[in-house]
Amino acid sequence: MKNYGLFLSLIFIIILSSCRDDFETVPSTGELRFSKDTVYLDTVFTNIGSSTYNLKVYNRSNNDIYIPSVRLAKGESSNYRLNVDGLPGKSFENIEILAKDSIYVFIETTVNVANKPDPLYTDEILFDNGSNEQDVHLVTLVQDAIFIKPNQNPITRVIDSLTLDGQPTTIKGRFLEDSELNFTSEKPYVVYGYAAVAEDKTLTVDAGARIHFHANSGLIIDKKATLKINGELDNEVIIEGDRLEPNFSENPGQWGAIWMRAGSKDHEINYTTIKNGSIGILLDSIGSNSAPTLTIKNSQIYNHSNYGILGRETNILGENVVINNAGFSALACVIGGAYNFTHSTFANYWNNSFRQFPTVLVNNFFTYDDNGMDVVETRNLVEANFTNCIIYGSNNIELLLDRVDGSDFNYNFSNNLIRFNDFNGSYDGIPEYNFNDSTHYQNNILNESPHFRNTLTNDLIIGQESAGNGLGNLSGAMQVPQDILGENRTSSPDIGAYQHIEFE
Numbered sequence: 001m002k003n004y005g006l007f008l009s010l011i012f013i014i015i016l017s018s019c020r021d022d023f024e025t026v027p028s029t030g031e032l033r034f035s036k037d038t039v040y041l042d043t044v045f046t047n048i049g050s051s052t053y054n055l056k057v058y059n060r061s062n063n064d065i066y067i068p069s070v071r072l073a074k075g076e077s078s079n080y081r082l083n084v085d086g087l088p089g090k091s092f093e094n095i096e097i098l099a100k101d102s103i104y105v106f107i108e109t110t111v112n113v114a115n116k117p118d119p120l121y122t123d124e125i126l127f128d129n130g131s132n133e134q135d136v137h138l139v140t141l142v143q144d145a146i147f148i149k150p151n152q153n154p155i156t157r158v159i160d161s162l163t164l165d166g167q168p169t170t171i172k173g174r175f176l177e178d179s180e181l182n183f184t185s186e187k188p189y190v191v192y193g194y195a196a197v198a199e200d201k202t203l204t205v206d207a208g209a210r211i212h213f214h215a216n217s218g219l220i221i222d223k224k225a226t227l228k229i230n231g232e233l234d235n236e237v238i239i240e241g242d243r244l245e246p247n248f249s250e251n252p253g254q255w256g257a258i259w260m261r262a263g264s265k266d267h268e269i270n271y272t273t274i275k276n277g278s279i280g281i282l283l284d285s286i287g288s289n290s291a292p293t294l295t296i297k298n299s300q301i302y303n304h305s306n307y308g309i310l311g312r313e314t315n316i317l318g319e320n321v322v323i324n325n326a327g328f329s330a331l332a333c334v335i336g337g338a339y340n341f342t343h344s345t346f347a348n349y350w351n352n353s354f355r356q357f358p359t360v361l362v363n364n365f366f367t368y369d370d371n372g373m374d375v376v377e378t379r380n381l382v383e384a385n386f387t388n389c390i391i392y393g394s395n396n397i398e399l400l401l402d403r404v405d406g407s408d409f410n411y412n413f414s415n416n417l418i419r420f421n422d423f424n425g426s427y428d429g430i431p432e433y434n435f436n437d438s439t440h441y442q443n444n445i446l447n448e449s450p451h452f453r454n455t456l457t458n459d460l461i462i463g464q465e466s467a468g469n470g471l472g473n474l475s476g477a478m479q480v481p482q483d484i485l486g487e488n489r490t491s492s493p494d495i496g497a498y499q500h501i502e503f504e
Helices: 002-018 474-479
Strands: 038-045 053-059 065-072 080-084 087-089 091-097 101-109 120-127 134-143 146-148 161-164 167-175 189-191 194-197 202-205 210-213 218-221 226-230 237-241 255-260 267-270 272-275 277-284 294-304 307-326 331-342 345-348 360-363 365-370 373-378 381-387 390-393 399-402 412-414 452-454 459-462
Touching: 038 053, 038 101, 053 091, 065 080, 080 091, 087 091, 091 101, 101 120, 101 134, 161 194, 210 218, 218 226, 237 255, 272 277, 277 294, 331 365, 360 381
Parallel strands: 038 134, 146 189, 167 194, 189 210, 194 218, 202 226, 210 237, 218 255, 226 267, 237 272, 255 277, 267 294, 272 294, 277 307, 294 307, 307 331, 307 345, 331 360, 331 381, 345 390, 360 399, 381 412
Antiparallel strands: 053 101, 065 091, 065 120, 080 087, 080 101, 120 134, 161 167, 365 373, 452 459
16 A cells, blocks of 8 residues: 555656646747748749748747747738748747747748839748847749630639640640740740640740740640741750749759640751750651751750650751750650751760660650550661760660661761660670671760760760760761850861860
8 A cells, every 4th residue: 555655656746747837938039040041932933822931940048938929021911921830821929939949930922023013022021029029031033924824614614625636635735826926035934734836837936035834734836837946056945844943943844845746847946955844855757758857956955754855757857966864765766767966965864763765765666555466567767867976874775776677777877975885795796786887887986985074964065085075077067067055166076066175
């Protein structure tokens, strides 16, 4: 019985010692500390909500405190929204912070630039009152834009889908009106869903234009339609997603693709950067063996979750093209076609997942299922000519020529720097990989370093130690006399899209 009484006494003492009054707080004395004194919310488009940013508020004292007031300086009229320690609103009272502890404040904004003459929108979060008041500044840049969205039924809220070849599809989007067929540099364009160019129409994109695609959005050029992107050396066109925060600046898969459908024609892309989609350019239809369906020059294609360029039985002419970082291949020339690339750099240092495909893939067939049986059909590879190009990446085999008998398979590689390290002899005896066959290979360099400046940041300029310096084919250099940066290459052409520089 004595032990039982002692046990109850111990329990009572433990309960008393473990209890504390969490509400025994004292007012803040103006000595809060913050993770930053200014929160910069990165550029947002008008009427489009920002990402959520955070601020940490510290109580460094030995006392449990409460902050009598936390509020936005502009009050309820502010375009900022707060969440303070789990509570949403624009003003708060008696916010508690334990001794040596902290709380989070989350911040978002949506601003209509039409109501704000100054694109720089600011406010303050005010902590406490009077002589104890402390503040944290909020700053964001609001950018006006032209929005292109599919139509939506006002009653059912169903978003319109495209009709292609007379058949309804599940692709959300609409065809551009005639008045929308010239994208200028006056304001950026923000596209929701797929903006489509109708038959016999041409979409012209002026130098300096910026096009931002929302998730699951892109551009479709229908049969007999044309895309002309007219970027210039010091005034390029930028095509990317609509998330402008630095954390999204190099993220792949943010939008869909630029899809040039079968029967589309005469596409031209010059001085353009296309980044962060699923497929940078998807091009169908050979159209003509003699005239390119797409001519692309002085352009960069980065960070695509599937392909940089996927050409399917088509005709592409490329000069000073740079592609890096694709989940599958940087360049895929499949189902035959005609492909001619000069002074281009194809690299793949994808590190977001395992990559099975090589940097450059060329084949002359496709497969499909017919009642449970795989059927293989071939198409003529009319030509696949690579001159003065770099084909490199993080895998051992970065060039795959996948031939199936039954159709033509014509290819030629001249003065290229190629990574093809067949260390286990898997490709021995396959004629397409006989690099000593002068009919198909002339003056190529295997497995020597291109000396890129920084593959992680898509900086594929080559340095003084590049194995391709001065070894470009002169006739190719005369065809493309300037590199992608406008440097003359006719006296001593380097392999790839860039003439080498001396790295700092």
